[in-house]
Amino acid sequence: MTVEAAVAQLKKGGMIAIYDGDEREGEADLIFHASFARPDSIETLRRDAGGLICLALDGDVAKKLDLPFYTDILAASNHPVSRMECKKTAYGDKPAFAIPINYKGVYTGITDNDRALTIRIMAELIESDSKDMQERFVNDFYSPGHIFLLIGRGIENRKGHTELTLELARKAKMKGVMVLCEMLGSGKALSRKDVKEYVKRNKLVFLEGKDLWQK
Amino acid sequence: MTVEAAVAQLKKGGMIAIYDGDEREGEADLIFHASFARPDSIETLRRDAGGLICLALDGDVAKKLDLPFYTDILAASNHPVSRMECKKTAYGDKPAFAIPINYKGVYTGITDNDRALTIRIMAELIESDSKDMQERFVNDFYSPGHIFLLIGRGIENRKGHTELTLELARKAKMKGVMVLCEMLGSGKALSRKDVKEYVKRNKLVFLEGKDLWQK
Numbered sequence: 001m002t003v004e005a006a007v008a009q010l011k012k013g014g015m016i017a018i019y020d021g022d023e024r025e026g027e028a029d030l031i032f033h034a035s036f037a038r039p040d041s042i043e044t045l046r047r048d049a050g051g052l053i054c055l056a057l058d059g060d061v062a063k064k065l066d067l068p069f070y071t072d073i074l075a076a077s078n079h080p081v082s083r084m085e086c087k088k089t090a091y092g093d094k095p096a097f098a099i100p101i102n103y104k105g106v107y108t109g110i111t112d113n114d115r116a117l118t119i120r121i122m123a124e125l126i127e128s129d130s131k132d133m134q135e136r137f138v139n140d141f142y143s144p145g146h147i148f149l150l151i152g153r154g155i156e157n158r159k160g161h162t163e164l165t166l167e168l169a170r171k172a173k174m175k176g177v178m179v180l181c182e183m184l185g186s187g188k189a190l191s192r193k194d195v196k197e198y199v200k201r202n203k204l205v206f207l208e209g210k211d212l213w214q215k
Numbered sequence: 216m217t218v219e220a221a222v223a224q225l226k227k228g229g230m231i232a233i234y235d236g237d238e239r240e241g242e243a244d245l246i247f248h249a250s251f252a253r254p255d256s257i258e259t260l261r262r263d264a265g266g267l268i269c270l271a272l273d274g275d276v277a278k279k280l281d282l283p284f285y286t287d288i289l290a291a292s293n294h295p296v297s298r299m300e301c302k303k304t305a306y307g308d309k310p311a312f313a314i315p316i317n318y319k320g321v322y323t324g325i326t327d328n329d330r331a332l333t334i335r336i337m338a339e340l341i342e343s344d345s346k347d348m349q350e351r352f353v354n355d356f357y358s359p360g361h362i363f364l365l366i367g368r369g370i371e372n373r374k375g376h377t378e379l380t381l382e383l384a385r386k387a388k389m390k391g392v393m394v395l396c397e398m399l400g401s402g403k404a405l406s407r408k409d410v411k412e413y414v415k416r417n418k419l420v421f422l423e424g425k426d427l428w429q430k
Contacts, residue, residue, distance in 0.1 A: 050262065068292075080281045084314075189326055
């Protein structure tokens with residue numbers, strides 16, 4: 001029932017708060033499908049959520065773009081700082097970060113207008129599923145930028161916000177390209193209770209990680 | 216006079232808004248010295264400024280840490296995405312980004328507590344100016360993380376927020392390790408007028424880029 005409500009919300013371009021679980025990060029991300037990104041939704045993320053605004057891509061999409069994990073780039077560089085590679089975070093997973101990008105048509109890249117633009121052009125590229133996708137990706141975007149690409153490892157392998165968010169897109173039969181941002185409270189992650197209150201106040205949908213992977 | 220007020224503000228741990236100029240990004244960053252980073256100051260940056268929370272390091276500090284620019288890592292990786300390297304932004308400069316890090320003692324890395332911790336431990340490391348600085352940097356932090364390191368190219372070479380901020384630290388005779396975050400308004404960068412009002416309301420100091428480099 002909750003998942004159905006979340007799927008309906010996703011399809012109409014609305015936001016959903018996904019709480020991963022007390023045993024993992026104990027954190028909710030505010031998410032929506034990238035094709036609906038507009039300056040005002042980016043503004044909502046930065047004002048109400050407060051974390052890093054990221055764009056999660058399905059593993060098969062990343063493959064088509066020839067998009068590596070950030071750690072692959074760091075390791076391949078053979079620079080002394082490649083020893084700093086994060087193999088496992090405090091909550092037990094490998095990081096989901098790929099590279100940070102901007103669309104070449106932006107100015108600084110960080111404004112609501114610019115972040116919405118980078119995300120929407122990426123969504124259009126991925127939804128086109130064209131043969132020259134990789135070529136267009138490399139030509140139309142640059143790195144470093146202000147949109148942090150993430151790559152999903154599949155819900156069966158990792159149960160982070162990246163995978164949970166992409167699993168919801170899969171259930172909604174939408175392309176795996178999703179915007180997400182951590183919901184923060186004073187000092188710590190926004191509490192489960194405060195997340196639920198925010199969701200209620202703004203008529204959004206609240207979802208728990210296990211709703212998406214528990215049989 | 217303004218610069219003197221900014222130096223005094225910096226020394227007591229206060230925030231300063233630096234507006235780069237209409238001819239460049241047309242944007243103000245909210246800044247303070249990294250040694251004063253606390254969870255509540257990080258919360259102020261994410262709530263009131265809204266951009267990316269970064270940590271700018273002087274070129275000579277970066278050298279001691281053997282810290283490369285992100286673009287150096289990307290190029291050295293020889294991965295197909297290295298063709299995406301940003302050589303020049305829309306406002307004419309090379310990007311200042313180095314690598315993103317977290318202190319190994321954090322949990323997720325993104326909360327106010329975690330970001331303040333990463334920044335403060337970095338400030339302590341840099342202020343120690345110890346011989347094993349590079350070793351401690353590589354051992355105590357991991358990448359990717361949630362604090363975006365920037366490297367200053369010197370005010371004579373680049374007049375971005377990174378260099379302006381570090382120039383102010385230099386004038387205050389403080390170590391070149393500074394926290395900064397872009398001030399955003401709806402859609403666009405926060406206007407010069409709104410920045411000045413925010414500064415007045417919160418008893419901060421407003422500085423223009425040219426105050427720091429014009430003779």
